Amino acid sequence: MSIDKQDVQKIAHLARLALTEEDADQYQHSLSSVLTLVEQMQSVNTEGVEPLSNPLEMTQRLREDKVTEGNRRDEFLANAPQTEAGLFLVPQVIE
């Protein structure tokens, strides 16, 4: 299984990773080798086998609808790269 450079660019965009031309070449190679490894799976017949997403197959526990959290804005904002007036700031979003 190999993927082309356009695929690499598309995936990088979905994953929001900046990619240089050089990176793209490298990724094309390394992703292809991982995908080749992963291809082994296709030889196995899994018809009728249910996918397993949680090893214990437990079910969801429910939380009481209670407010347990107070306002910790200052602490929560302390790690942010840029804030103002209690808001996280990001480069302008154009709607």
Place this chain on the structure above:
Amino acid sequence: MFQQNISSLAQQLRNKELSSVELTRAFLDRIAQIDGQLNSFITVSEHTALEQAAAADKILSEGKGSSLTGIPIAHKDLFCTQDILTTSGSKMLHNFVPPYESTVTQRLAEAGTVMLGKTNMDEFAMGSSNENSFFGAVKNPWNLDKVPGGSSGGSAAAVAAGLVVAATGTDTGGSIRQPASFCGITGLKPTYGRVSRFGMIAYASSLDQAGPMAKSAEDCAHIMQSIAGFDEKDSTSSENKTDNYLNSLNTPLTGLKIGLPKEYFGEGLDADVAKVIMDAVAEFEKLGATVKEISLPNLQLSIPSYYVIAPSEASSNLSRFDGVRFGHRCDDAKDLLDMYTRTRAEGFGAEVQKRIMVGTYALSEGYYDAYYLKAQRIRRLIKQDFVAALDEVDVIMGPVAPTTAFGLGSKTNDPVAMYLEDIYTLSANLAGIPAMSVPAGFADNMPVGLHIMGNYFAEAKLLNVAHQFQQHTDWHLQSPAMIKGAQE
């Protein structure tokens, strides 16, 4: 002092032969003296450690506390620790100081342990050699030219070098067991859901599990006693009641049924490693165990299944690192897209970016069924193999890794070869069963770990089996030459 076990230190602390402040000071000095060679710590929290030690001494002086009160330990740097830098080995979090505490570190703090610092690791727990850390590679204390294994390599190296009494690790595909094997210590990956994941920076949520890394099974049991058990903050945490991990350590192994999966002893396994494992198995037979060959037919498929599921979950788990609320943000972003893409390209290392790319691809439109769903179906086959095997035997044994610790830099250019390192460990994570690495001997002067896997929630059984082995062998008491040279 640096090679003693928890029970012995606890007794000395209780008898006032030693204070926790003295013990902590001694370990801090030793870290300062030795860790320059190993790089096993990202952060040494000296000030907090001494405060905790003083507090522990006060509790001990009142005749209170647990066997862990005053014991110096360290945490893998992906457990969030309140007000203490938590990096997950990444540039992305090089400045992240959590305003909250993980359940594991919280419980150990409540038990009275003293945290010496945060240990080095492969970035976001992705790696088998600890070469993928933004804070530099960790060296193996048994041979500084070799890797300590990964991703909990810092914890393994620190315990092996006697820089801490015990440490926490996490295991997504072998990240406790493989470094434990490479560094000659004892490590336990509990059943998925046995230990809370709250406050653990996620790699792959359905596989990640925290556990103890220490010099012996008994020490691991002490740590488990504190960290295991239900946590309402984690939806995947099991409500099953916990066992007393210390009480059953001395149960005799007479009649224990050991299964040896033939797939663990095939091509690719180093002959010297195989011999160590078979000698260890013979030791168990002497202790009254019976051995039979079993089969885990889908073992080979654990690699492709894992390398789809883990990166898929990771690609989503790591989306939150976007430069908005915490961590690294690139300079001079010209717009939002530029901020996202450069922040993430700068903040994540190569291996992390690669796994994000693989996972993004596997989940993308048109490929989801062929990759992600297929991998989940195979995951069920792997689980079924274990369920069937553990119906016949009490524990499964084999090697943890095909070889002993390999040379630094020797596999960095061949990612697929690196992935194959995990062949024996991945399946326990996919199935969610508990598994251990126990020192069983040496091959070419490097430690070899015996892999012991058991049934769901059979941690007490695994610790019992390992402890009995350690009562009759002294492999776990060996320490690297560099330690012997250092001052006691």
Place this chain on the structure above:
Amino acid sequence: MNWEVVIGLEIHAQLSTQSKLFSGAPIGFGAEPNTQTALVDLGMPGALPVFNKEALRMAVMFGHAVNAEIGMTSVFARKNYFYPDLPKGYQTSQMDHPIVGKGYLDVTLDDGTTSRVGITRAHLEEDAGKSLHEDFQGMTGIDLNRSSTPLLEIVSEPDIRSAKEAVAYVKMIHSIVTYLGICDGNMAEGSMRCDVNISLRPKGQQEYGTRTEIKNVNSFRFIEKAIYTEIERQADILEDGGRITQETRLYDPEKNETRSMRSKEDANDYRYFPCPDLLPVVLTQEYVDQIKTTLPELPSQKAARFQSEHSLSEYDAAVLSSSREMADYFESANDIVKDAKLTANWVMGELSKLLNQAQLEIAHSPVNAKAFGELLQRIKDNTINGKTAKDVFQLMWEGEGSADDIIEAKGLKQVTDTGAIEAMIQTILDANSAQVEQYRAAEPDKQKKMIGFFVGQVMKASQGKANPGIVNPILAKMLKG
């Protein structure tokens, strides 16, 4: 060409829980930014979600109310995309296994016709935060208070064929969720938001045309207007031989037009997969059945009862049952008055008029149902006439006191003493003998018109207090002579 419009709706109803879908942070509109957040709402590393019991109960209630299959096993999935107000880089939603499956609603239009609208599904998901575009050094501010607020997304089948039907459907959903008490229905604050999918096709054609999605239309009126303008826009393009681009559009109420939202992610690929931090939600039949027993009377059931129990017309019954508050108000008032037609007319007439003028919800009416009922009772027992009652109601509205207080204070009590009325009429007839002569000489159908003059005179003389029901027959008799 003759076009048929095809409409499907996605309604996001914010569930009225105390705490968030996956955290114990409070929910409230208008709080200081970022003061109502927990770790998981901010996507902090290592933070984990735990599912709110009440949100589940509310979703199941809704499922029952729209005759839907309940998902006995529902699964949370992650919808992955990057946006600054989406802190985790994914929205936790439901994809393949929603909590509510196929159902339907019968929608009654103004003209009395009923149509059935299929409900495809309703699923639980978390809301995102808000991006504030006011200028912060040329940057956008992010407020995550709304992050992880529980939403029920209700998806209809493309069964709707007109703007009016769409509005009727949304109103119906609105009344159901407010009846159930699972959503406050406040569209201005965004507690209920609506996405409209519209396409056109030549009448008679089977396959659907290309659709556009109008995002976040936030009032009944705008839904109708947005649909009309979008139909017009699409028809213009199609008539000119053009093609519709499948895209997301925004309705601008000021310009009354829709426009393309280009910035919203080119060719999205959301990479849905089951959320590994949450487990399948598995329900027991007992739980589902138990919730069914707690359902209140729903609007359609209430309307039917109003018709049978109170003999109201279908239209009156539908209007009065459209909101739980109005229905409750009507029933409480009528408990006092015991005249459903009178009460219905006044609720839908005078009360609604004043509420509209003041832009108030019925729940905030300055005259409560009991006081209102007492006023109507005074009409019924002939203490005051309808015209006076309107004046009294106005004064009650302004806070002047109860109906009886005002009637007493202003001396508005009707004169019902027949002797007094006869005397009053005699005085008037004496003073207007010319008119009386004319009346007596006129044809009977002319007389009917002429009697109004005398009624007016009596009312004037009595300052409106004479009861017309008593005045009219006496007057007619005395005029005959």
